[in-house]
Amino acid sequence: MSSVPLKDQLDIVIPTIRDLGFLEQWRPFFQPYHLIIIQDGDPTRKISVPEGFDYELYTRTDIERILGDKAWAISFKDSACRCFGFMVSKKRYIYTIDDDCFVAKNPSGDDINVLEQHIKNMLSPSTPFFFNTLYDPYREGTDFVRGYPFSLRDGVPTALSHGLWLNIPDYDAPTQMVKPRERNTRYVDCVMTVPKNTLFPMCGMNLCFDRDLIGPALYFGLMGEGQPIGRYDDMWAGWCTKVICDHLGLGCKTGLPYVWHSKASNPFVNLRKEYKGIFWQEEMIPFFQNLTLNKETTDVCELYLEMAEKVRSGLGHIDPYFTKLADGMIAWIHGWRQLNPATKA
Ligand SMILES: O=c1ccn([C@@H]2O[C@H](COP(=O)(O)OP(=O)(O)O[C@H]3O[C@@H](CO)[C@H](O)[C@H]3O)[C@@H](O)[C@H]2O)c(=O)[nH]1
Ligand SMILES: [Mn+2]
Numbered sequence: 001m002s003s004v005p006l007k008d009q010l011d012i013v014i015p016t017i018r019d020l021g022f023l024e025q026w027r028p029f030f031q032p033y034h035l036i037i038i039q040d041g042d043p044t045r046k047i048s049v050p051e052g053f054d055y056e057l058y059t060r061t062d063i064e065r066i067l068g069d070k071a072w073a074i075s076f077k078d079s080a081c082r083c084f085g086f087m088v089s090k091k092r093y094i095y096t097i098d099d100d101c102f103v104a105k106n107p108s109g110d111d112i113n114v115l116e117q118h119i120k121n122m123l124s125p126s127t128p129f130f131f132n133t134l135y136d137p138y139r140e141g142t143d144f145v146r147g148y149p150f151s152l153r154d155g156v157p158t159a160l161s162h163g164l165w166l167n168i169p170d171y172d173a174p175t176q177m178v179k180p181r182e183r184n185t186r187y188v189d190c191v192m193t194v195p196k197n198t199l200f201p202m203c204g205m206n207l208c209f210d211r212d213l214i215g216p217a218l219y220f221g222l223m224g225e226g227q228p229i230g231r232y233d234d235m236w237a238g239w240c241t242k243v244i245c246d247h248l249g250l251g252c253k254t255g256l257p258y259v260w261h262s263k264a265s266n267p268f269v270n271l272r273k274e275y276k277g278i279f280w281q282e283e284m285i286p287f288f289q290n291l292t293l294n295k296e297t298t299d300v301c302e303l304y305l306e307m308a309e310k311v312r313s314g315l316g317h318i319d320p321y322f323t324k325l326a327d328g329m330i331a332w333i334h335g336w337r338q339l340n341p342a343t344k345a
Contacts, residue, residue, distance in 0.1 A: 006119060007032040010093040013085030017041045019048040022099050027052070029103070029113045033095075036085040041077055058084060066339070073331035078224025079204060080233030083332075086211065086218050087339050093122065094215070095208045100263035104166045107187055117257035118161045118208035121191055125155025126251015128196040135255075136191040159214040159250040160241060163206035164188075165261035170203045172231075172278070173271035176264065191255035196246050199288055202238020206259045209241075213250055215340075216300045217241040219332040221325060223273075228321050229280070230273030236325075239288045244303050247293045280318055287314050301333050308333075 012030055014020065015038045023030060027050070035055035039047055043059035063084050064071040074084045079098065086094050095118060104112045124138040130152050137144045137153070144153050169184040194200045209218060217240050220233035245252050291310060293303050308329035315322035 007034075009091055010095060010115070010119070011036050011085070011089040011091045013038065013082050013089070013094055013096040014099055015040055015079045015082035015085075015096075016047060016099045018099050020099060021048070021050065022102060023050050023053060025103050028111075029115055033115070034091070036089055038081045038085050040079075040081045056088075058088070067335050070331040070335040070338075073219075073222070073328040073335065075220065075222060075224040075227070075233065078227075078230055078233060080220035080223040082204065083218060083220040083233075083237070086215060087332075087336050089211060092210060092212050093119070093208060094211055094218075096204060097207075097259065098205045098261075101165065101205055101259040101261050104258040104260040106258075107189075112257050112259075114163060114206060114257040114259060115208075118163060121161035121253045121256075122158050122208060122210060124158065126158045126193040126253055127152065127155050128193050128246070128249075128251050129156075131193075131195055136193075136253075139191070156249050156251050157213060158210070158253055159245050159248075160202075160207070160209040160252040161191075162200070162202055162238075162252065162254040163208070163257045163259060164255065165203070165205060166258050168261040168264045170205060170261070173267045173274050174278070176267040176270065180264075180267070187258060188255065191253050194242065194252045194254055197289075199239055199242050199285065200252070200254060202234050202241070204234035204237070205261060206257070207234075213248075214241055214245060214300060216304050216333060216336050217244045219304075219329060222321070222328045228319065229277040231270060232274070232277040232281070235277075235281075239284070240304070240307060243288055243291050243293070243307070244300060247303060248298060248300075276319075283318055284315065287311075301337060304333055305330060 010033055012033050013036045017040050035053055037055055037057040039057055039059045043061040049055060060076055063074050075081050082096055095115060106112055130149060132144055132148055134142050134145050167183050218237050221236040223230045223233045242252055293306055297303050308326045312323055312326035
């Protein structure tokens with residue numbers, strides 16, 4: 001991390017359809033940071049933001065004004081709209097959180113500073129090429145275990161840090177329906193690198209990433225109004241991101257920190273959003289597992305555009321949605337480059 005103070009290197013992106021009173025609980029940890037609020041739904045609605053926070057707020061009207069003919073690629077009436085915040089930020093790091101996620105406590109009863117842990121995760125290397133059975137080898141009080149190749153102990157740069165949730169777990173609708181009262185009470189004191197060539201179900205509720213390393217891959221797809229699926233926004237972004245991270249030799253970590261997820265969304269509404277995705281993902285996953293990208297390419301935007309064409313040819317047979325999604329991926333990159341000209345270079 002450069003000599004620039006951390007608070008000036010990280011933006012917090014919040015998608016919302018609610019007043020942001022939840023920030024009161026986060027004030028000790030979030031107040032020093034700049035917030036990017038993506039107000040979804042009715043742009044004329046006034047949402048309240050507690051005093052004392054430094055923020056910029058974008059409504060659908062703003063997204064359309066800024067992106068023009070590319071605005072359609074940003075979802076409407078779905079938490080996927082958050083990725084517009086990733087695009088407009090000028091900072092190196094992004095932390096994104098849902099407005100029904102609160103400060104969790106660790107087993108000692110201390111409040112968890114999610115930003116402190118995510119930045120620790122981001123600033124220490126990842127180990128995607130060889131699994132360390134004592135988990136994060138760079139953590140105080142642990143190390144690489146016997147048999148771990150010394151040639152791999154430098155690790156690789158970390159592109160993404162995926163946090164977890166106590167209380168309401170991020171279950172899909174079918175699981176939620178059969179286990180309506182299940183709560184996650186298990187605090188696992190661990191951070192792991194997701195091994196190379198292994199996909200994982202990335203949840204957008206408590207997520208940090210390095211915009212410079214992987215930002216253009218964090219498109220949350222076409223969800224919400226007018227789209228045949230929902231609640232696969234973060235999953236899509238996670239699969240694309242992991243394939244590109246594997247291609248570039250970058251790491252994705254999961255585990256600490258925890259947030260307290262307070263609200264279970266309606267499983268019946270969720271099922272309606274998810275059900276096509278539940279079938280389609282049985283083809284999407286093998287597609288990503290077998291996806292290879294041009295070995296000569298190292299630019300994330302270029303890799304993402306190549307991926308878009310492979311989505312069109314490799315998934316278009318499932319449903320016309322994937323052809324539209326491929327176009328959305330391209331529009332996203334054009335929007336990214338419009339707002340981040342340095343990336344084009
Ligand atoms: O139309 C909408 C609905 C919601 N939001 C904002 O998005 C987040 C998440 O909303 P919520 O907590 O109500 O829904 P969850 O089911 O818990 O969301 C999680 O599941 C996945 C859905 O894709 C996703 O990974 C998680 O977000 C809140 O901040 C809402 O205010 C919205 O912007 N637009
Ligand atoms: Mn929620």
